[in-house]
Each structure stands twice: as structure tokens, then as C-alpha cells.
Amino acid sequence: MAILYETQDCHFRYPGKRATTEWIRRTAALEGRKTGDISVVFCSDEALLAINRQYLQHDYLTDIITFDYSEGATISGDLMISIDTVRSNAELYGVNFRDELMRVIIHGILHLCGYGDKTPAEEKQMRALEDKYLAIRE
Secondary structure, three states: OEEEEEEEEEOOOOOHHHHHHHHHHHHHHHHOOOOEEEEEEEEHHHHHHHHHHHOOOOOOOOOEEEEEOEEEOOEEEEEEEEEHHHHHHHHHHHOOOOHHHHHHHHHHHHOOOOOOOHHHHHHHHHHHHHHHHHHHOO
16 A cells, blocks of 8 residues: 655645555554554645635635545555644744644544544644654654
């Protein structure tokens, strides 16, 4: 099963694909999961806003939309990531772009593992798991 990195409606070159792929696989294994087919798609705000409107009927910008196709213990899906919003959020939160991008990627992977972020308790758990897996990234 493959983890693929693609771009849509933006010019972005993602270095470190091999290391990120291994990190995703390690994270999934620690969550008792296997990785199936996962696409990490880097796109513009405009492209992600169009997806948000079309598939979720939301009319606002976001940093990631996760389409989950997981079955049983195998995680699969599409992580649609707005490079524009990740860059803006990095500036807003005073972190470097790469760190914010890694947080967004692992956030999507955690969604594929079954974690939500709709309630304050879920948000707190999601943030703790993001921090845990960011710490083992290197």
C-alpha cells in the first residue's frame, strides 16, 4: 500500500517524503493500525475552499480536510491540505512552516485512526496525540 504526495492548484515541492512516510507508518502502528493507500494532497486555499463547499457544504477556509476510506485496522484516505492556510497559521501561532505542516499531516492521520475534534474533550485529546507523535517524528 502506498502513501503518495501530490499537488493540486499550487506550486509546492515537498521534501522529506520518505521520512514522513515512515513517521506515518510508525504512528499508525502505535495506534494498532496498518497503512493502506493514503494521498497527501497539497493545494491552494481556493482549491480547498471549493472542496469544502462541494463535499461538506462549509463556506470557509481550513487547513485540512480528511476523506476517510479506512476499513477495519487499515487506514486509508485523502488528506487535502491548504499550503496557504498552513503558512498563515504558522505565522499566526509563531511556529515555523515545517512544524505547522507536520502538525496538520499528523492531525489528518489521527482522523484516519478514528479520532475526532468536534468537542472540547476531543480537541484536547487530539492536541495531546499530535504532540505525542510530533515528538517521535525524527
